[in-house]
Amino acid sequence: MFILKKRRAVFLYISTACCTLIFYSCVLFASQAEDQNTPVIRDVIPLPQNWLDASPVRGKPQLTFYLTQFLYKCNECHIDLKTPTYECDKYVKMPTAFHLPLGAHRDMVFNHGINMRCFNCHNCANLETYIDYDGSEIPADRPVLLCRKCHGTTYRDWAAGVHGRINGYWDTSGGAQEKLECNQCHNPHHPHFPLLVPRPPPSQARIPHIKKGKHREHE
Amino acid sequence: MLRNYLIFLWRIYRFSFLGSVRYYVWMTILTIFSLVGLYAYAHQTVHGLAITGMTDQVSWGVYIANFTFIVGLAAAAVMLVIPAYIYQNKHLHDVVILGELLAIASIVMCLLFVNVDLGRPDRFWHLSPIIGVFNFPISMLSWDVIVLIGYLMLNVHICGYLLYMRYLRAQPSALFYMPFVLLAIAWAISIHTVTAFLYVGLVGRPFWNAAIVAPRFIGSAFTAGPGLMIIAFQIIRRFTRYKIDDEALHILRQIVTVSLLVNLFLLSCEAFKEFYAESVHSSSARYLFFGLNGYTALRPWIWFAITIETISAIILIIPALAKQMEYVNIACILSFVGIWIEKGMGMIVPGFLPTPLGEIVEYFPTLPETLVCMGIWSFGLLIYSWMIHLAIPILSGELSIQPEAVGTKQALSGAPAV
Amino acid sequence: MNGPFKTRSINEITYAPLTRRSFLKFGAAAAAAYAGFSVALSPLKDLKEHLSIEEFLQQHYERLTAEHMQKILARIEKEIERDYHVRATVKDIKPMHGVEYAFALNIGKCIGCRRCVYGCMAENNTSRDPQIQYIRVLEMKKGSQNVEESEHYYDHEWVPQADKYYMPVQCQQCQNPPCTKACPVKATWQEPDGIIVVDYNWCIGCRYCMAACPYWARRFNFAKPALPPEDINTDMAYLGNRIRPRGVVEKCTFCLRRVRQGMQPACVEVCPTGSRVFGNVRDPKSPIHYILNNKRVYIFKEEAGTIPRFYYCFDV
16 A cells, blocks of 8 residues: 555656646747847838828837737836836836736837846836936936937937938028937837838839840849 | 132032932932931931930930041041152142041031930030030040040141132142141041040940040041042042042051051950950950840940951951052941941940940940931031032132123123032 | 913012912912911820920039029929929039048848838939839849849849849949039039039030940939929939939939938938948048948949949959
8 A cells, every 4th residue: 555655756756747847838939039039120110101290110109018009107006016017126027918917018029138037128107208327216207318328329320410310400500300209210118210101213214125025133 | 719719619509409310319419318317317306316226324325426436537547648748749749638528528517416315405515615615635535525626626727628619729838738638637647536435434435444445546547547548539530530540549448447447456366465364454355255144235246346357367468469549449338337236336335235234235226326327427528529519619720710701791690500 | 481381481480579479379278387387286285394594594513603593493392292292392403522522332142122222212313214223233143253144124022132142333423424524514524523413404415425324323303303293202312313304314323412411322221231332531540431441342334444442342
């Protein structure tokens, strides 16, 4: 009888260990798979109708959240500390969609290089703002003050007017210049500049017809 | 004296419309072709240069190609002048004026080709020095305007003076023509060199931006021009009673031979430079000779041209063949056509392709463009035929001043009679 | 023997008086010639181009007085209204003092979207048919600067494509321009602020400047420009974006109308990536100055010796 009990226990221990191993290896595989094969996600921006359209590719800077086509402000869900977020004071690896709580932020794609912690940028204490090195707030409409924390060279270029464009007047005495904020072009979670639909190629109307077989490189 | 001159002009005018049936038929045909060309040009005036095959990529086409070629023909007239006047070759004296009349007709054709190529020919006066703005000496085109008009005036003066003196049965005064003749010798070389410099001076076109272009131009001009003159003089000999020595034709033949060999040599120099160590700058030459990226429109033309020029050269250097006028004529026609292709399609169009941005857009002249070219060539032939028709009787003495007729009413009356 | 004339010598014939027969013959020939000539010129009845005496006699831009210029501008506005059915204002905008323009284009950032090409068309009233575009974007293979391997007519679903980089080319407003040397009538010249302009009422359309340009920057109006009235930018400048007549050369003017009033050129305004930077190179605080001092800058076809004012740069 004793031997039987022992064997059952051993069997139970081994099976638990195996299950755990399988479970964690799945997790590991899943997370690693996502780490290795995370594609560089870039949005494709469609063509504006007006040829002189000077609007930035992402519109106005804002801290908003889309869920099923509705636009939410942060404090609509995160009303107070009761609505759960991850522990602010702990260092947490960037959650993959797998880890996120069901529903919120689940469909977001994260591809910001090694900046994989939400609260490197977001202010845990006030989700409507960003956070600076010393914990002070950065207003939502000045993301450049946030991005320059890490992207110093780019910030210097932006300040000189050579990163991102300047609309309006080259001659400041003539009129106002408009500079863009960072997230008017870059999606902070996958900031690589989006793909654009190009405008049509030059007309070949007056060019003698290209013979078949000598087709120009087209994709 | 002025009165004699005016009578001379009047008689010339009347005599222009008098001739044999052959003359009438020939001039009528040329007139019809010229009018067809004029019709096509009227279309171009209405619709703009869009009806030609020119594009932003190849912005000069057959008009400028023909212009370039014909400037060479004009320059070649000097090839008669040098032996006649400098080397005192008697055989050539007869034909010098005929050659210079060819120069006049050629310059007229050149000016016409430039005019039909302009986008705004109504603004021609912008080129004048005081009322317009003449960008001399910086623009090579301004040099070209000066040398072409100057050459035209030189030849009109020389021919007009010599013919008028012959008409008056007077001895021409050397003072009134020798300095101009000597000037014309230098000037003839310069018209074609300046035309070459139009192309050589363009740093953005590596096919043209080479020192060999100007010598190639001269070499090819002195092949095509005397070649044309050999044929033309035989035609004149056949259809008029004007005596032209075979010796004159053989001197011209020797000029053609030497120039053709020089031309082929320079062509091979060019080919070596382009293809021995091929760089990006050689793409135009590769496009011309071998095709590039599947574009081969010019390849058959240039190889055809080289082939017939080589055949022509072979004919001319074999003494047994070169002595026979039939073979010489074939050689002249072959080299004339070959050089027209080589200078026109083989020089102008490849200079533009690939474009400075690497694009190849092949050029094909359209029907209106071709008709305008044909019209201008016919008009040039018309002018030359007309001038020959006038010059031969004057040179032979048949049309000369009649002292007893001066002062009578008859001299000033009505229309030509038959 | 009298050559082609059997009975009389040429001398006699050319002195002979008029007879009825000769008059009729001459008349018939003259009538035939006149008929042939009118048939040849018959297409001219369709000529729609108006050429007023004032336009024909108009002098070179640099010789015009201010009042004369006002009259010319008024005439041009009338012509535009007649031909394109829009009311435009054409101004003669003089260069700013002490200003010299330069342009930088970051080819690390350009993605080849061609918005600059079409923004330029909208601002500069270039012909839509036949289409004229001042800017040509080249899709280049990475690892090579050989423009002959480039593709001009790429038409992808999205840009940038992975193995390519993009290089837009337009008039470089060279400091040592081959085009202004070529023009036989000085219809194109360099203004004090660096922009190379064309006087569209002086250009004779010989296209020598187009042959001279090492950057293929100039375009010719082979036909009268066709623009729909709703696409016309009615703020025009005489040396810049006014609608050109047929048969003249045009090119990028750094949006002369805009920049001489202190504004950014159209291509800079619409570039989504901010690859284009424009400014006064004499101002040490300008962005163009910053680029020339801090970025890796090179010149396209530098070996041509044209010393462009257009710089290609990439970030460190």
